Amino acid sequence: MKQKPNDEQDKQTEFISGRHPVLAALESERPVNKIFLQKGIQPSFAAKIEKLAKQRKIIISRVPKTKLDELTKQQNHQGVLLTLAAYQYADLNEILQQTTQHHQDPFLLILDNIEDPHNLGSIMRTADAAGVTGIIIPQRRAVQLTATVAKTSTGAIEHVPVARVSNLVQTVKQLKKENFWIFGTDMAGQDYRQWNAQGPVALIIGNEGKGISPLLKAQCDQLLTIPMIGHVQSLNASVAAGLLIYQGFTSRGN
Structure with missing residues (x-):
């Protein structure tokens, strides 16, 4: 179900990290701004991300693990992170x-x-x-x-x-x-x-x-x-x- 935006949310950005949450977001209708993918990550997983990104015309940025550590404040990101509009609420x-x-x-x-x-x-x-x-x-x-x-x-x-x-x-x-x-x-x-x-x-x-x-x-x-x-x-x-x-x-x- 599409959730309705509000003015306050439109000004915010969220990070999503972790393989399952990222794949779920890419397979949904949520607008994704950018994907950060760790260099040297498992090829089969990278291929899956690349395929979804190509379908949705989303830019992928290949970055070292240290960059993802910084963006996620040392959380367990599993080598992938998205930036996207803040979550919106349903009516x-x-x-x-x-x-x-x-x-x-x-x-x-x-x-x-x-x-x-x-x-x-x-x-x-x-x-x-x-x-x-x-x-x-x-x-x-x-x-x-x-x-x-x-x-x-x-x-x-x-x-x-x-x-x-x-x-x-x-x-x-x-x-x-x-x-x-x-x-x-x-x-x-x-x-x-x-x-x-x-x-x-x-x-x-x-x-x-x-x-x-x-x-x-x-x-x-x-x-x-x-x-x-x-x-x-x-x-x-x-x-x-x-x-x-x-x-x-x-x-x-x-």
Whole structure:
């Protein structure tokens, strides 16, 4: 799905490094400005990059490893880097219209102030694998779509539309008017293994430390919990999201 640009994003540039994220970006419709390819890189991989670059008429710059180390601030770039326009966000109404056109019940994720880009990237990777319709994030006080998110998602960022909204509570209220069932997580909720996610649903994943905000939790039709019998009574946000997403995936007959 094409994601809509905004004026602020048009002025920004992103770097993407790593073989899987770079290939995913080149195979998508995103406008790529330039490719930096490490000298002496594996010939078969270089040939794949060159073929995609030729198809899209993108300039390749052959550079030493030290140049890529500098551009990526010593990150593991795997010998390749792209420069391209900053990631753009989808329109929520268009996400919903597309599912209607395909006669599918939407399965949305709402991320309540997720702060760690690695968590967002991992959640996107699971969302893509499980066929999640789209992700909703707030405009403020939360991680946005960045190069770190892109690399962690290993290309999923090119396939899972992300809508950015100014007020999550108002967005949830609007979804409820459109017959969505809203689910969230809470220690006192129902065992997530009993969750039936059929129909139009939205699942809220809370902040890494604070969980779901009280105002948003009050909008949930049902709360879910992940039973834990060990000494640590909490899970990483992306791990918890993965368990819940796949329970939803299974209960929807997939």
